[in-house]
Amino acid sequence: MAAPLEREVTLECIACLWFRVLSCLVFGRRCPPSTHLYEQTMWPDRRIIELFKTEFPIVQAPMAGIMDAELVIAAAQGGALGSLPCAMLTPEKAREQVNIIRQRVSAPLNLNFFCHKAVDADPRREAGWKQRLAPYYKELGLDPAAPVNAANRSPFDPAMCEVIEELKPEMVSFHFGLPDSALVRRVKAAGCIVIAAATIVKEAIWLEENGADVIIAQGAEAGGHRGMFLTENIGEQPGTFALVPQVVDAVRVPVIAAGGIADGRGIAAAFALGAAGVQIGTAYLRCPESRVSAPAQAALSQALDDSTVITNVMTGRPARGIPNRVMREIGPISADAPAFPHAATGLAPLKAAAEKLGKVDFTNLWAGQAVRLGRDMPASELTRGMAEAALARLRQLAA
Amino acid sequence: MAAPLEREVTLECIACLWFRVLSCLVFGRRCPPSTHLYEQTMWPDRRIIELFKTEFPIVQAPMAGIMDAELVIAAAQGGALGSLPCAMLTPEKAREQVNIIRQRVSAPLNLNFFCHKAVDADPRREAGWKQRLAPYYKELGLDPAAPVNAANRSPFDPAMCEVIEELKPEMVSFHFGLPDSALVRRVKAAGCIVIAAATIVKEAIWLEENGADVIIAQGAEAGGHRGMFLTENIGEQPGTFALVPQVVDAVRVPVIAAGGIADGRGIAAAFALGAAGVQIGTAYLRCPESRVSAPAQAALSQALDDSTVITNVMTGRPARGIPNRVMREIGPISADAPAFPHAATGLAPLKAAAEKLGKVDFTNLWAGQAVRLGRDMPASELTRGMAEAALARLRQLAA
Known part of the structure; x- marks a missing residue:
């Protein structure tokens, strides 16, 4: 990658310089050198x-x-x-x-x-989805019949x-x-x-x-x-x-x-x-400043150029992310997933419970194909x- | 799109100019202005x-x-x-x-x-593929048992x-x-x-x-x-x-x-x-100068940014192209397609017969997602x- 050109960042354009000189004269205080206008002129x-x-x-x-x-x-x-x-x-x-x-x-x-056009949850598809997810509910000791209060x-x-x-x-x-x-x-x-x-x-x-x-x-x-x-x-x-x-x-x-x-x-x-x-x-x-959890950060930091896929199982609409357990085991694409955003409803309790155990099995790990280029x-x-x-x-x- | 900058194409770099002056002196003939070296220096x-x-x-x-x-x-x-x-x-x-x-x-x-690693045709998969293609052979009046002599x-x-x-x-x-x-x-x-x-x-x-x-x-x-x-x-x-x-x-x-x-x-x-x-x-x-047939050219000239998909039915390996009839009806991805390049063998007689009728039903219409940017x-x-x-x-x- 190119190193920032220090020479140019410390230079000012003529307009900035005049503006600064005038500001100093008018307001009687020392204005710091600005690279703002100079940089703006550089975008093609x-x-x-x-x-x-x-x-x-x-x-x-x-x-x-x-x-x-x-x-x-x-x-x-x-x-x-x-x-x-x-x-x-x-x-x-x-x-x-x-x-x-x-x-x-x-x-x-x-x-x-x-x-998106809001569609009501289809009770039959929801029931089928809950059934598809039932083994996970059992594994985590959750009641699939309990009401879901997660934000959607x-x-x-x-x-x-x-x-x-x-x-x-x-x-x-x-x-x-x-x-x-x-x-x-x-x-x-x-x-x-x-x-x-x-x-x-x-x-x-x-x-x-x-x-x-x-x-x-x-x-x-x-x-x-x-x-x-x-x-x-x-x-x-x-x-x-x-x-x-x-x-x-x-x-x-x-x-x-x-x-x-x-x-x-x-x-x-x-x-x-x-x-x-x-x-x-x-x-x-x-x-x-992001709110990505530590286990999700770990997944992101290990992802490569070919670590992401498009899935519909997390929300019902296609989205690109790093495969988690449910994407691997049910998806990445499944006809069973209810329409957006209802697929996420059945996953919400699983996500919350797994995250308490430090696991991202049911967490959206949305990321693009340049995830590897990210830096902390x-x-x-x-x-x-x-x-x-x-x-x-x-x-x-x-x- | 940017218009070519005519001014610069007619300019010569100093090195070219000197080289031309020297050439004229040495060889006694008029050398045409060259933009070659100038252009070369422009690639970053x-x-x-x-x-x-x-x-x-x-x-x-x-x-x-x-x-x-x-x-x-x-x-x-x-x-x-x-x-x-x-x-x-x-x-x-x-x-x-x-x-x-x-x-x-x-x-x-x-x-x-x-x-690729050459693999022998698997007789059982080949037979299955021929069976999958049988309705097309029948439609075109071809004998599925006839030996195939197409280049592969x-x-x-x-x-x-x-x-x-x-x-x-x-x-x-x-x-x-x-x-x-x-x-x-x-x-x-x-x-x-x-x-x-x-x-x-x-x-x-x-x-x-x-x-x-x-x-x-x-x-x-x-x-x-x-x-x-x-x-x-x-x-x-x-x-x-x-x-x-x-x-x-x-x-x-x-x-x-x-x-x-x-x-x-x-x-x-x-x-x-x-x-x-x-x-x-x-x-x-x-x-x-390409050898793309007229019907295939017609398909190319009408293709848009979202007109191509990746298929394995044409050859057995994934390739991107404009969907033809067999890709639409059997693919674009099918587990029935024999290993590369054997899937193409069963398609070859169909391709030849359909092309004689001016059809690209079985013709590879390989093209990338920028096909729309092409010009004649x-x-x-x-x-x-x-x-x-x-x-x-x-x-x-x-x-």
């Missing part, structure tokens, strides 16, 4: 930086269930767009988290929601839309398509920029036509849930390398690349393909390091 | 260009069954490394093709071979090694690992540079340890046969974006990126990820256009 495509008003064209990916305000704050302090995953939060909890973030950092904020994933709805209208986050991102058009209109009327994820070109075109201001092209390498909503065929999902330029060619809005990006090389490559920014998730999992470091430092490495790489490419 | 990583002695760090991918000397010649004339696929050729036919190439172009040449895929063997020792191609590339060490030693003793393909990091490390001078990192986006030889799990195959940097980190030899690369953006991105060159296949299929143009022009676009893109990235 500035549409995302200018739209998001972030220091770097990097989005810290929302990762429901394993992060909260802490990671958002740290990533934002590093210059990324921090994203709070709200799919598993109540409106009250979302409000509370946003307040924590805003007290600690004055950066633009992204709130992320799922917008809810789609964006009018109640959450009120939270948006109240809190007015700068950005709102959606996974699994977009909510119905009335809700999209309300989000935009609140002044929020709407971001949505596409896994194929057809989805990108649909998202642009239905109001997305920015499109995330989510390649097959990406960890977590596939954002797919106009296709169900996992085998046809394009990789980041093929997807990004084809999405860029198909839409007019700026495109953010996601999937397999975990260092400066990946960021530079995304820009080469025509992206105006990147979304990075897996690389943030090993930051101390604070999210702020990681963000800045990736951005500087990307800029150095971009300069190197034209050397 | 020159290891592949210097090793292969080609104008561009682009390998035209060998594609057995749908190309011959014509495409090799045209790609080489455009500045790429031309690759002749020999897996379906006899030693005599390979010799004949190489002679044609050498009469027409004085460029470095790559001969490509498969090196043979692994690299001592007879082919003699051809290598005789013809001494500059490069020899292998798919499905490497031949046994005695043969690798003979190929290297003949002065050939050995290239081999890896689909996961573990395979790349194995290839380097076993004599590969250059490693192709074949991402999941790639068309045709997956080069996998230390894994059989299709679901774990990393995409190009995740694979390339991890292979670059794991080996010392230069890495060529393959999979999803079809234009200047993809080439620039591959260099950003740490590759020293690219291998491009699908983009060459639509060149007039001569291979020489395509090569030069992609290289110029890549150089323009690289300059743009640091602008």
Whole structure:
């Protein structure tokens, strides 16, 4: 990997220098040298930086269930767009988290929601799933008939839309398509920029036509849930390398690349393909500010390039992660898994009980194919390091 | 896409200019302006260009069954490394093709071979497969008991090694690992540079340890046969974006990126990820010099980003292509398909008969996920256009 070019980071551009001299004269205090403007001018495509008003064209990916305000704050302090995953939060909890973030950092904020079509749990499929999981319940001494109180994933709805209208986050991102058009209109009327994820070109075109201001092209390498909503065929999902330029060619809005990006090389490559920014998730999992448990961290730190698969058994929707016991023994793909998100309901008590024993047998180990490139470091430092490495790489490419 | 920067292509570097002035003085003739040296200095990583002695760090991918000397010649004339696929050729036919190439172009040449472990056809599986295909034989009025005389895929063997020792191609590339060490030693003793393909990091490390001078990192986006030889799990195959940097980190030899690369953006991105060159296949299929039939061309020209899947029914090994009738009706993955390459034997008479009717029901429509980025143009022009676009893109990235 390229070392950060120290010479250039200590240099200032002429504009910064004049600004600093003038500031000193006007305000009578010594202003520290700034590399901000200089660095900004180095990104070959500035549409995302200018739209998001972030220091770097990097989005810290929302990762429901394993992060909260802490990671958002740290990533934002590093210059990324921090994203709070709200799919598993109540409106009250979302409000509370946003307040924590805003007290600690004055950066633009992204709130992320799922917008799948909610379907009621099918009692027969649920019963079949419980039966499939019965040996695990027995092994852990749990009562399969006990009610499950775990938080599950809810789609964006009018109640959450009120939270948006109240809190007015700068950005709102959606996974699994977009909510119905009335809700999209309300989000935009609140002044929020709407971001949505596409896994194929057809989805990108649909998202642009239905109001997305920015499109995330989510390649097959990406960890977590596939954002797919106009296709169900996992085998046809394009990789980041093929997807990004084809999405860029198909839409007019700026495109953010996601999937397999975990260092400066990946960021530079995304820009080469025509992206105006990147979304990075897996690389943030090993930051101390994430809420990944110690046993899950151990699994992540041992994962290789070919350690992840796409599964539907954890939630009912395809998602990429490191195989855990239930994925290995029932999946990775099973027709028995109830529809999203109900598959997760039956697993919740098993997950909780196994985790108490230090086991990740039933824990989502969502991770992308670049998990091996992750490093244990604070999210702020990681963000800045990736951005500087990307800029150095971009300069190197034209050397 | 970036337009080629005309200004720079018409400029000469100082070294070229002096060389031309001196040449004029010495040889008394007017030398045309050269952009060769200038362009060479623009590639951020020159290891592949210097090793292969080609104008561009682009390998035209060998594609057995749908190309011959014509495409090799045209790609080489455009500045790429031309690759002749020999897996379906006899030693005599390979010799004949190489002679044609050498009469027409004085460029470095790559001969490509498969090196799977040959297994005898299992009569019981063959019979089962023939039975599975029986309705198609009946439909086309063919006798399933008639002997099949179609060319099939043979692994690299001592007879082919003699051809290598005789013809001494500059490069020899292998798919499905490497031949046994005695043969690798003979190929290297003949002065050939050995290239081999890896689909996961573990395979790349194995290839380097076993004599590969250059490693192709074949991402999941790639068309045709997956080069996998230390894994059989299709679901774990990393995409190009995740694979390339991890292979670059794991080996010392230069890495060529393959999979999803079809234009200047993809080439620039591959260099950003740490590759020293690219291998491009699908983009060459639509060149007039390929031997793709008209109905297959029609399928290629209509394919989208999500139009390809990985199948094992066409040959017995996983390969990416556009679904044809037999892939849709029996596959894309079937446990009934005999081991490689025997699945192809039963399909050969069906393929021939259907193609006579203008149908591609049983024809391999191998293509990668960037098939949509292909354009109908001569291979020489395509090569030069992609290289110029890549150089323009690289300059743009640091602008």
